[in-house]
Amino acid sequence: MTDLPKRPLTLRDVSEASGVSEMTVSRVLRNRGDVSAATRDKVLEAAKELGYVPNKIAGALASQRVNLVAVIIPSLSNMVFPEVMSAISDVLEDTPLQPVVGVTNYKTDREEKVLYEMLSWRPSGVIIAGIEHSDASKAMLRGAGIPVVEIMDTDGTPIDNAVGISHRRAGRMMAEAIIRKGYRKIGFLGTKMPLDHRARKRFEGFTEALAKAGHEISDQEFYEGGSALAKGREMTEAMLKRSPDLDFLYYSNDMIGAGGLLYCLENGIDVPNDVGLAGFNGVELLKGLPKQLATMDSCRDEIGRKAAEIILSRVEDEDTAKGGQKIELTPTIERGDTMRPRSTEAAYPE
Template sequence: MEFKQQEGVTLAEVAKAAGVGESTVSRVLRNHGSFTTKTRDRVLAAVQHLGYVPNRIAGTLASAGSRLVAFVIPSLSNIVFTDVLRGASATLEDHGYQAVFAVTDYDPEKEEALVASMLAWRPTAVMLAGYEHADGTVKMLRAAKCRVVEVLDIDGVALDLAVGFSNHAAGRESANFMLQRGYRRIGYVGHDLNRDTRASKRFASFCETLGAGGAPLADRQIHPGPSSVENGRIGLEQLLARTPDVDAVYFSNDDMALGGYFHCLSHGIMVPDDLAILGYNGLDIGRATPQRLSTLLTPRVTIGQVAAQLVVDDAPSQVIDLGFELIEGETA
């Protein structure tokens, strides 16, 4: 089934489901005019059941809405998402589309609210990170008359279009790399795995692969908040205080890995002789450190470009795997 053929839920359908007239639905949604509490409850229940989102663009503004592409992303402090935006924006602008964005802070409930706000402007497409969304978000996206593009993951079932790579495969590749290098006391330092589902997938496959290779994870240090250089430094310090005999540490991303690397520099820990470090994402700064960071390079800008081109072309529903590249570097 091609997602693009689905029609948006109309005001008339909401009215039919609620057993009232369209004007009554309009009054309830605008909270203006006369209606009973019972009628309001029936209308709101129908809205929730159908995933209806009011159209905020009327008359002559409707054509403007058709040129909008909405990005609902977890963070702007993480360069991963700004790279995707950069790639997509250039392609969209070349074809006369306008990109708008909102930030969820990795909060599924906030993502749901922001998706509702974006859909109210009837965009051509909505782009989101990953496959994991609240049920209400999925219902609205399925009911909307627009394309949906999920980026940075292909481990799951796409709603419509998906462009990225397998995070499970990235976790396995990282573990195999460390095992092949001879490391056997391997630790992990990461950020909130409950909110960052892509990091969680990598971590799960990393641990599974280590166990299968006869070297189960020695210890882990999970920071409850977002990733950052500082949290990576603190996380490694805490892990080494508890488990000083680890010979390698896998970090949830390059931000965290750089913090760990700086901790080693300031405490006389020789990298990789005393401790090996492996990151994830392949950020530019990892090539500028005294020792080039060992990491996995993800094609973030290309993901944005390809995702935008699929929207411009109104392509059939599909999943595109752009893969990743292991950068051996000098830290592992």
């Protein structure tokens, strides 16, 4: 079936095996141009027989087309990003484009490096998480001359296109909902900010809206690393012991929120009456907890989908007006079982 000398096969091998020119083989393998049925069959058979796999490196160089889309995200262990990836893959599934992931671990220097690596493969487009980048990264993105979509966050000025939600607004929306339900003594639990701009913006929006309603955060705590569920549990315990009068805890993500929820349930705290809880992201993973945590859907599926579509349309239609779009999606609050159904004070109309 195969012979020993492991020299990789080339078009020439197939062309010799099938008695036609390399060009014809190339045409057959790409379904391009007119080739007679007889020739086509002959070539396909020879290719299969030999086990020929085309060399995209050479193909890409010759045709100046590399059908890859670079997708740059902070982490794979956050669940949120694999979900976006899936949506992107879905859209690109039946197109010539193919996503390739790069992971930055939330580090600016890694982002620069990963971006450089990716761009050196001359992809057809870039989808990159976040709207904050180093100057060097921005320069690279601008200079690449390919469509760029910044995703997840719209609070800022995109380089080209952006699809996401306003995290500042998300924080505000949640604060307003919490106040509207009559909660007043509010604690915030989140990640250490410098790492995560979106969490920071939610926090800012949150405090801002509280302030506007004449309230402020009564207690706050930030964590780093470790198992989020366990951290949520620990932090909640610490905070409730320190500030027993709190009546609401807002978590910067669902996992720590779930940890907090478990803690409260175990300790006989009446959720949502004594204490209300809310997280952020709306992760599917947590469906099945004893109570459903209030949260806010971050539109990950739609973000991935739209981002991929933008790249796609730009690639298919080279001359589309180079004007970038900014698409701000609207997250929805899912009240779950950890927020009172409505205000006990009717401070705001529902």
